[in-house]
Amino acid sequence: MTQAPPDLDETDERIVWELTRDGRLSNKELAERIGVAPSTCLARVRALRESGVLRSFHASPDWDALGLPIQAIVAVRLKAQARAQIRSYAQRVVTLPNVLNVFFLGGADDFFIHVACASTSQLRDFVATELSMDDSVASTQTNIVFDHLSGMEHMAESGSWRDVRAAIPSVGPSRVR
Structure with a gap:
């Protein structure tokens, strides 16, 4: 049975957003980006990990450099x-x-x-x-x-999880150009 998602406020969502964009952010940098005290940020990140919203932090290796092209x-x-x-x-x-x-x-x-x-x-x-x-x-x-483009690398252009969840307007055959 799937567990109901925890109630996330805007601060929690911004923390997840920023860490999704860059999992290497220090707590101090993250707190500055979202506008909270470092102690608040640390407590929020800990709670997000304990609730399972943040499952892990990953490196994005260059597979070619590792001999796996x-x-x-x-x-x-x-x-x-x-x-x-x-x-x-x-x-x-x-x-x-x-x-x-x-x-x-x-x-x-x-x-x-x-x-x-x-x-x-x-x-x-x-x-x-x-x-x-x-x-x-x-x-x-x-x-x-042949190539891989990560949406995570372009998240700054979206803005927030609210933007991601928003309905996509119908504007014709394709929005992709």
């Missing part, structure tokens, strides 16, 4: 009779060394598995041996990632 999103579809193993399959896959993320899906595919590899041959071998050969897998489709 090939990224892919592998779509995985399980066999119909393997639906009972969907969670155990995901729990096994998420522990594999090349796996960055596992996304459970609704739709034709059951998972998107985001991987980083040293070469296309390592990617091929990984998909063939670690993903496709599992008895519960019906099919895989590998999509090479």
